[in-house]
Amino acid sequence: MRALVSDAGKLARYFLQALRLKIGLVWKWGSMHSILVIDDERAVRTTIAEIMEDEGYTAFVAEDAAAGLDMLSQKEISIVILDVLLPGIGGIAALEMIRAQWPEIEVIVISGHANIDTAVRAVKLGAFDYLEKPLSIDRLSTVCRNAISLISLREENTELKRGAAGGIELIGNSPQIERVRALIRQAAGSDARILITGENGSGKELAARAVHKLSSRANAAFVEVNCAAIPDNLIESELFGHEKGAFTDAVSRRRGRFELASGGTLFLDEIGDMSLNAQAKVLRAIQEQKIERIGGEKSINVDVRIVAATNKNLEEACANGSFRRDLFFRLNVIPIHISALRERTADIEPLLNHFLCEAGARAFTFDDDARSYLAEYPWPGNVRELKNLAERIAVLCDDDHIGRGVLENLFLPRNGGKALDGEVSCQNILDGDIFETPYSQAKEMFEKRYLEYQLKKNGYIMSRTADAIGMYPGNLHAKLRKFGIEKKV
Numbered sequence: 001m002r003a004l005v006s007d008a009g010k011l012a013r014y015f016l017q018a019l020r021l022k023i024g025l026v027w028k029w030g031s032m033h034s035i036l037v038i039d040d041e042r043a044v045r046t047t048i049a050e051i052m053e054d055e056g057y058t059a060f061v062a063e064d065a066a067a068g069l070d071m072l073s074q075k076e077i078s079i080v081i082l083d084v085l086l087p088g089i090g091g092i093a094a095l096e097m098i099r100a101q102w103p104e105i106e107v108i109v110i111s112g113h114a115n116i117d118t119a120v121r122a123v124k125l126g127a128f129d130y131l132e133k134p135l136s137i138d139r140l141s142t143v144c145r146n147a148i149s150l151i152s153l154r155e156e157n158t159e160l161k162r163g164a165a166g167g168i169e170l171i172g173n174s175p176q177i178e179r180v181r182a183l184i185r186q187a188a189g190s191d192a193r194i195l196i197t198g199e200n201g202s203g204k205e206l207a208a209r210a211v212h213k214l215s216s217r218a219n220a221a222f223v224e225v226n227c228a229a230i231p232d233n234l235i236e237s238e239l240f241g242h243e244k245g246a247f248t249d250a251v252s253r254r255r256g257r258f259e260l261a262s263g264g265t266l267f268l269d270e271i272g273d274m275s276l277n278a279q280a281k282v283l284r285a286i287q288e289q290k291i292e293r294i295g296g297e298k299s300i301n302v303d304v305r306i307v308a309a310t311n312k313n314l315e316e317a318c319a320n321g322s323f324r325r326d327l328f329f330r331l332n333v334i335p336i337h338i339s340a341l342r343e344r345t346a347d348i349e350p351l352l353n354h355f356l357c358e359a360g361a362r363a364f365t366f367d368d369d370a371r372s373y374l375a376e377y378p379w380p381g382n383v384r385e386l387k388n389l390a391e392r393i394a395v396l397c398d399d400d401h402i403g404r405g406v407l408e409n410l411f412l413p414r415n416g417g418k419a420l421d422g423e424v425s426c427q428n429i430l431d432g433d434i435f436e437t438p439y440s441q442a443k444e445m446f447e448k449r450y451l452e453y454q455l456k457k458n459g460y461i462m463s464r465t466a467d468a469i470g471m472y473p474g475n476l477h478a479k480l481r482k483f484g485i486e487k488k489v
């Protein structure tokens with residue numbers, strides 16, 4: 001009998017440890033991940049299976065490789081925990097078969113006969129990790145979680161590619177974003193005008209581009225006009241162009257955005273910020289499908305599909321007279337509203353994974369507390385803010401495991417990053433020159449400030465600080481020594 005169940009005392013200890021370590025459930029978006037344990041020792045396989053069930057996985061067991069392979073062809077398994085010494089087909093041969101047939105499955109090899117050659121061979125053959133018996137439940141749980149993170153990242157990546165191929169790169173599983181995607185798909189084929197509304201950073205431009213990509217105009221131009229950025233006296237020339245000599249600065253003939261977009265899509269961004277004067281001209285161009293360059297004598301036919309966007313409430317603007325009601329009706333043929341991120345918290349995690357992946361980050365795990373923090377945070381900058389957070393995590397975070405403390409104190413300084421009671425605040429960690437500094441130096445600057453902040457926050461109590469930031473006390477001591485941080489008492 002091998003380690004995990006080699007004696008009753010050890011087994012009881014493992015169970016206690018497993019209970020203590022219960023770190024929350026491991027969900028595959030919407031469904032549970034499944035684990036298959038292949039081990040000829042009944043007690044070993046059932047014990048591991050029970051512990052895995054306890055941690056939120058669905059567990060299956062098989063007594064030999066043949067039964068295990070059979071099960072893999074019937075069930076949707078994410079991870080296989082595979083013993084090396086098995087009757088019949090051996091563990092290493094089984095590993096080769098699994099990798100060849102189900103490359104998406106991660107295999108964790110376990111053995112009581114610790115042998116460095118076997119370990120190296122297993123990893124070379126594509127095992128996710130190799131664990132020696134007696135198994136530490138702690139270690140097994142961590143390895144499984146890391147494997148799940150890798151699988152999730154891969155799935156997100158595939159979804160992203162699929163999305164890109166389908167022309168819609170709007171990530172998210174919430175009913176709201178599903179509806180936005182469905183509306184885009186339905187509306188893209190027609191030339192109907194679309195009005196996209198939503199807060200800053202919610203994805204309006206991305207949605208507008210998706211409409212264009214999915215439309216029959218995809219091979220023609222997508223021309224963007226930021227109505228808020230163009231001064232009122234220039235907007236007419238920007239939109240409709242001008243003839244040479246039409247006004248003092250018109251040294252040559254210039255085509256406007258309506259003309260440039262002809263055959264394609266004209267994206268009128270921030271339309272709510274357009275002056276009433278410009279609104280009247282846009283309305284005329286839309287109604288007549290014709291424009292005149294400033295200083296020009298003939299009218300030019302333009303065939304544009306208009307997609308407009310705003311973060312303003314245009315109905316209110318119509319009511320108070322700052323937006324033309326007739327233009328509003330012309331634009332609002334198909335309204336698409338993108339909800340604020342705080343109203344669709346189901347999108348946070350897939351978006352975060354997507355942006356981490358985009359930033360080339362390794363796999364991070366977020367504990368339940370960190371997840372609820374992300375769900376509770378109000379996201380005033382919406383998806384753009386989440387994207388920035390992901391980039392900061394990718395660059396600044398050393399630990400693969402992200403807890404609430406890290407997010408709370410480090411990445412999302414709330415209350416404007418107010419200092420606890422002194423000079424060391426979250427905000428000033430990220431302010432200043434850190435982003436203009438070479439990576440290794442920036443990382444050290446950041447680490448030092450972070451540790452100073454955490455020490456102060458935790459009353460300079462080493463054990464409490466180590467606990468709060470999820471670092472071993474020994475490592476914390478070493479870091480403090482490295483950065484010359486005083487351990488005040």
Ligand SMILES: Nc1ncnc2c1ncn2[C@@H]1O[C@H](COP(=O)(O)OP(=O)(O)OP(=O)(O)O)[C@@H](O)[C@H]1O
Pocket residue numbers: 169170171172177198199200201202203204205206207311351383384387
């Ligand atoms: N659902 C999504 N999936 C993937 N990326 C997204 C999603 N929504 C927004 N983004 C990304 O977030 C950032 C902000 O999005 P976008 O520029 O489309 O927002 P916006 O609503 O136009 O913002 P603003 O009002 O400030 O102009 C972009 O980098 C965009 O690619």
Ligand SMILES: [Mg+2]
Pocket residue numbers: 204205269
């Ligand atoms: Mg925008």
